[in-house]
Amino acid sequence: MEWFTADGYWLSRLVFQRSLAAVYLVAFVAAALQFRALIGSRGMLPVPDLLRRTSWRDAPGLFRLHYSDRFFALAAWTGAAVSVALLAGLDARLPLGAAMVLWAVPWVLYLSIVQVGQVWYGFGWESLLLETGFLAVFLGNADTAAPVLVLWLLRWLLFRVEFGAGLIKIRGDECWRKLTCLEFHHETQPMPGPLSWFFHRLPRPVHRVEVAANHVTQLVVPFLLFTPQPVASAAAGLMVVTQLWLVLSGNFAWLNWLTIVLALAAVDWSPLTGPAPAQPDAPLWYEVVVIAVTALVLGLSYRPARNLVSRRQVMNRSFDPLHLVNTYGAFGSISRVRLEVVVEGTDEAVIHEGTRWLEYGFRGKPGDPRRLPRQFAPYHLRLDWMMWFAALSPAYARSWFGPFVERLLRGDRDTLRLLRHDPFPGGPPAHIRARVFRYRFTDLRELRETGCWWDRTYVRDFMRPVARPVPLRPPPREGDDRR
Incomplete structure (x- = not known):
């Protein structure tokens, strides 16, 4: 099927995959270095206690089969090793099916970690990494051009991340509507960075411009992701700039970086790179799998989409135990005092x-x-x-x-x-x-x-x-x- 692949997005896929592998690496290293005190067998919230009071249906994962601190460490460091291999491009040297299996490994391992992470893993960027990682399994490698359906699903995910965050702000704290939230936020955010003091001391008119620009980027620009090129690329570029501003002004784990990764997947690099290298046609089995996954994701998107338009919008919620399609958002209310x-x-x-x-x-x-x-x-x-x-x-x-x-x-x-x-x-x-x-x-x-x-x-x-x-x-x- 000629419509199935997008030849011009070979570089977009490459940048996305290598960047996602880097985020995976950070996530697995953080899990390996911190889990013993937080959720280890003698930790603050031990995994064995959680497993005894919950079921497979509540939180499926590898640790339902066996748990020990040594096994958890093995899973985390294996995830880190596979992430390094993906970062180095091992998937591009494998047959298409083997590459998909390789991308599935970190997704299964990190899903298993999140399922037992309890409050320590209750952040929106955990689900965002899992949802992004699941779609990455079906993005293919050099054996075929990037599938159009998966590229659109990545844009749908990016749309929900940005538009959901924008809606939760407009519906939440009135300071977002008055353009005054950033008079407080740089000081009261969860973990300020080395430049947060300087951002906080910017003049009030600049803070108002910051908020207004944020509203445009999150409430208007996401719709442009579904327009023809080069408009979609320009929209993704604006999102990248906004996310880099957030990177400079605070510490939000990999939320901003993963959003940037998603935005880069929407950029058409062909005007800069010229014609795409010749790539084989997608095999039939691969087309069937991608179409089935697309149907699954669209079906699971009903509840997150309904949440977006709901007056009682919730943020950072998973609607299925595998975190396949989620809802996102942050800072619906802003603390005035730290x-x-x-x-x-x-x-x-x-x-x-x-x-x-x-x-x-x-x-x-x-x-x-x-x-x-x-x-x-x-x-x-x-x-x-x-x-x-x-x-x-x-x-x-x-x-x-x-x-x-x-x-x-x-x-x-x-x-x-x-x-x-x-x-x-x-x-x-x-x-x-x-x-x-x-x-x-x-x-x-x-x-x-x-x-x-x-x-x-x-x-x-x-x-x-x-x-x-x-x-x-x-x-x-x-x-x-x-x-």
């Missing part, structure tokens, strides 16, 4: 008014007022992100904060590896407490006088001091008179 949970410990056995408390340092979230926020995206610091949610409401931390503190009191190595600074290198503290502070960016005068990027003020207690458990004394042996 609150942070500061975790402190002391090695004093008895707490009194003069007790000296030492602060635990986190890698990404604000802590020491003198420390300029760092750039971590596309890497995802899951604990740091959840600490931001905990400051918004203790309900977000109900399931994991207690176990987190218990592991600090035990000096758990895996948990301490998630932190930037352990103030008790000689052994765990006797007590730990958590307090909520209000953080705000300093102005230029304050920065010059104090050297602090942040000013912070105590607000309330988050958790009163908790003591280290006293080890149980072993029972006396026979003939031992000690009591």
Whole structure:
């Protein structure tokens, strides 16, 4: 079928596939390095406990067959290795069917990880990576030109990402409609980056232009993805520019980068590259598979599409257990005040008014007022992100904060590896407490006088001091008179 393939999109497919492999690599490395403390057998929310109270139907995946920390690590590092192979172009050297199987491997592995990740994997970019990765399985390789249907499905996904985010803003916080949200957002976003202070200090008229440009890019430009070239390429280019602006202004894991990857797949590079290299016709079995997958995705798109037009629109929701077609969106409401949970410990056995408390340092979230926020995206610091949610409401931390503190009191190595600074290198503290502070960016005068990027003020207690458990004394042996 001549209509089935688009010869001019060979470079678009190549750029998309190599970029997606890079995102996969970051995701798998993050999973491998952080899982033991978060969801390992002795973690804050152990996977074995989840598996006992849920079923295959709730969350299918490889770990339903077997789970151990060693097996999880094997899955994560295997995903990273396959991602490196895809990044190096191994799929292009394989027959079409084998290449599809190779692309299916990271999708199955990451799906299995997300299914047991619980709150640590409840972010929209997890589903976005899975949905993108599923479509990538059917994009083919050099054995055939890129299938038109899959290219359109990628645009449909990009449309839902951008348009859904735009709608949730317009329907949500009134500051989006008044063009004032970015007077707060650069300061109160989950994890500011090294340039966030400078973005926050931009003049108010510039912030209004930022918001207005965001509305145009998310509410108008997505429709242009379905127009003829070069208009569709120009629309994708505008999205790339907007996403790069977000990359510079904050840390949103791989959300922005994956959106850029999707936008690049919509660009027609043929005016720059000239005629496409000759490619074989698609085999019949491949055409049948792609058409079937397209029908499946369109059928599953009904509920996400209905959600877009609903007044009760929800964001970042999966409508099927395999995360094949999802709904997206972010920041339907904006915090006006930044609150942070500061975790402190002391090695004093008895707490009194003069007790000296030492602060635990986190890698990404604000802590020491003198420390300029760092750039971590596309890497995802899951604990740091959840600490931001905990400051918004203790309900977000109900399931994991207690176990987190218990592991600090035990000096758990895996948990301490998630932190930037352990103030008790000689052994765990006797007590730990958590307090909520209000953080705000300093102005230029304050920065010059104090050297602090942040000013912070105590607000309330988050958790009163908790003591280290006293080890149980072993029972006396026979003939031992000690009591």
